[in-house]
Amino acid sequence: MSEQKKKLSRLCLAGFILSVLPLVLLGAVIGFFFLMGSDDFSDFFSDLYIVISILPVVSFLLSLIGLGLSIAGVVTAVKEGRKGKGLGIAGIAFPVLYGAAVIVLIGWLGVTVVKGINDSARDRKTSDIYNMGSVYDPQNTEYDVSQYRIFDGYELNSADNPSSESELKAYAESRLETISKENDVYVKGTRQKATFLIIRRDRFDDWGKIEPIGGVDRWSKEYLTIQYQYQWEFSAFRICYLDMYKDPSDKFIIITNCSDYKVITEFFG
Numbered sequence: 001m002s003e004q005k006k007k008l009s010r011l012c013l014a015g016f017i018l019s020v021l022p023l024v025l026l027g028a029v030i031g032f033f034f035l036m037g038s039d040d041f042s043d044f045f046s047d048l049y050i051v052i053s054i055l056p057v058v059s060f061l062l063s064l065i066g067l068g069l070s071i072a073g074v075v076t077a078v079k080e081g082r083k084g085k086g087l088g089i090a091g092i093a094f095p096v097l098y099g100a101a102v103i104v105l106i107g108w109l110g111v112t113v114v115k116g117i118n119d120s121a122r123d124r125k126t127s128d129i130y131n132m133g134s135v136y137d138p139q140n141t142e143y144d145v146s147q148y149r150i151f152d153g154y155e156l157n158s159a160d161n162p163s164s165e166s167e168l169k170a171y172a173e174s175r176l177e178t179i180s181k182e183n184d185v186y187v188k189g190t191r192q193k194a195t196f197l198i199i200r201r202d203r204f205d206d207w208g209k210i211e212p213i214g215g216v217d218r219w220s221k222e223y224l225t226i227q228y229q230y231q232w233e234f235s236a237f238r239i240c241y242l243d244m245y246k247d248p249s250d251k252f253i254i255i256t257n258c259s260d261y262k263v264i265t266e267f268f269g
Contacts, residue, residue, distance in 0.1 A: 009077040012084035015070030015091035022059035022098045026105075029055065056102070063095040123212035128181065128188050129228055130213060132195050132257040134240035140262035148245040148268055149223040156216065156224075156253065157204040163251040171252060172198050175267055185210065191267060194258030201246070201253050217241065226255050 070091025077085045124130045150156075165184040172179060176189035176196060185206050186199040199207045208215075217227035224244045229237040245254040247268065258264055 007082050009073045009080075009082040009084035009088065011069050011073030012077055012082075012088035012091065013073075015066045015068070015073050016087040016094075018062045018066030019070060019091040019094035019098075021066070022063050023094060023101065025055060025059060026098070026101060059098065059102075063098050066091055067095045124231070127211060127213045127228070128186075128197060129211065129226060129242060129255065130230065132240075132242055134230075135225075135243050135257055135259050137259060139260045143261040143265045145245070145261050145264045147248070148264065150244045150246050150253070151223050152218050154224070154246070157201065158250075159202045161250045162202045163200050167251070168198065168200050171247075192258070192260065192263045194256055194260070194263060196258070196267070197255040199253045199255065201251055204253055214242075216244075 070088045073091070074085055074088035076082065077088060168184070168187060169182060172182065172187035172189060175191065175198070176187070177191050179187060179189040181188040185203045186197055188195070188197050190196065214226050214228040217225045226242040226244060228240055228242075230240045231237055242255050242257055243259075245256070245264065245268070246252070247254065254267070256264075258267075
């Protein structure tokens with residue numbers, strides 16, 4: 001056996017390395033996703049956004065180059081009797097595996113996106129605040145409602161002034177003209193064509209668990225509001241705000257789309 005036959009084909013080796021590298025990179029990203037958790041991965045993705053965004057392009061180019069080198073390596077190895085044909089064959093097979101993995105990943109992402117859209121649509125349908133619009137252009141501002149406002153620092157969920165389901169129902173019946181939904185946590189109804197949600201303060205956290213799309217916003221205004229996203233045009237969303245008030249008894253929190261301060265004053269009066 002000559003010295004020439006004992007040499008390893010550098011083309012086969014290089015092709016193998018470049019072909020397997022995309023799978024290693026893809027496995028590392030997927031590993032980070034499952035090991036770090038979705039919340040941590042979101043931060044990781046944000047920090048390395050540019051790197052991860054170009055990863056598919058880089059992987060495709062590496063696989064393409066690796067495939068070409070591997071094919072050339074196998075051909076030359078056969079002609080010149082060099083070692084490394086196994087590496088060359090593996091270098092041809094890995095891009096195929098990588099392509100299959102990418103197809104599976106794209107399919108998984110597609111299913112995830114569709115599921116997310118369906119879940120979002122379901123959450124919007126089950127939300128009590130989704131169709132309440134947003135508070136704009138306050139009317140009858142000569143009426144002072146500041147005493148009912150909820151400012152940052154107010155403890156939304158507090159057992160200091162507990163209430164019962166019967167108290168909630170009696171309070172709602174005395175304030176609302178119509179009632180569309182009620183349970184042991186909150187009551188939803190209307191007054192003067194405006195929508196009101198009356199929530200027990202000692203069960204406010206429970207309401208937050210029931211409500212799928214809304215959240216307390218502490219920064220947009222000087223007082224607390226409820227913020228949610230409303231689907232606007234096509235896939236676009238806009239931010240909507242609902243005002244929050246507290247009953248003087250500190251037993252109930254009221255969320256409303258009412259912009260008429262006269263109606264608000266009469267509600268609490």
